[in-house]
Amino acid sequence: MNLVFRPYTNTDAKDFASAVIASLDTLRPWLVWAHEDFTEAEARQWFATTHTLRQTGAANELGLFAEDGRLLGGAGLRYSSEQTHHCSIGYWVRSSEQGRGIASQAVRYLVDLAWQSPERDIVEILAAEENAASRRVATKCGADFIGIQYGLIMLDSGPVNTAIYHFRRPQ
Numbered sequence: 001m002n003l004v005f006r007p008y009t010n011t012d013a014k015d016f017a018s019a020v021i022a023s024l025d026t027l028r029p030w031l032v033w034a035h036e037d038f039t040e041a042e043a044r045q046w047f048a049t050t051h052t053l054r055q056t057g058a059a060n061e062l063g064l065f066a067e068d069g070r071l072l073g074g075a076g077l078r079y080s081s082e083q084t085h086h087c088s089i090g091y092w093v094r095s096s097e098q099g100r101g102i103a104s105q106a107v108r109y110l111v112d113l114a115w116q117s118p119e120r121d122i123v124e125i126l127a128a129e130e131n132a133a134s135r136r137v138a139t140k141c142g143a144d145f146i147g148i149q150y151g152l153i154m155l156d157s158g159p160v161n162t163a164i165y166h167f168r169r170p171q
């Protein structure tokens with residue numbers, strides 16, 4: 001499937017909220033912001049945050065869409081203010097569209113985007129140790145497994161063992 005990557009607009013709010021609510025079975029265990037009462041207003045608030053993050057150079061959060069306009073999920077490149085050579089990727093895909101390579105395509109797109117900034121050398125993915133699907137995405141896209149560190153991710157249950165994956169700028 002060809003994906004369209006673009007910033008969110010307020011007209012996406014309804015689809016975003018309904019995608020989150022329809023995907024709680026897979027999002028809820030791993031994303032603390034996903035909850036059963038997620039509203040269009042919360043979606044618009046998130047979109048406004050993503051625009052600010054982009055303007056300030058803190059992150060590039062994008063919606064993932066099918067060519068026919070369906071909202072499939074979200075993914076973002078987050079920059080580190082302390083380490084300019086370092087950035088990280090986060091992602092989610094609506095439950096009904098998982099297992100079709102969408103997250104992997106988004107990761108490859110964002111990694112390529114990261115290399116367009118000459119100062120970036122490392123792109124990181126952090127996944128809860130038990131989050132097998134997310135870890136598979138990192139591995140499948142060619143990231144190196146660095147190790148497990150406790151507490152880099154906070155779930156509702158508290159801090160958890162976190163798997164660290166790195167992409168390094170191709171020489």
Ligand SMILES: CC(C)(COP(=O)(O)OP(=O)(O)OC[C@H]1O[C@@H](n2cnc3c(N)ncnc32)[C@H](O)[C@@H]1OP(=O)(O)O)[C@@H](O)C(=O)NCCC(=O)NCCS
Nearest residue numbers: 030091092093098099100101102103104127132133134136
């Ligand atoms: C992680 C997530 C984004 C993957 O999205 P996706 O579009 O299904 O990803 P892809 O189709 O590119 O790849 C998923 C891979 O994980 C595998 N997978 C899925 N569930 C799995 C499981 N329980 N155990 C092992 N592998 C699993 C799939 O088989 C596939 O690998 P394959 O192509 O080798 O068969 C999606 O599951 C999701 O949104 N999860 C909830 C949010 C989340 O965890 N985000 C990441 C936070 S770090």
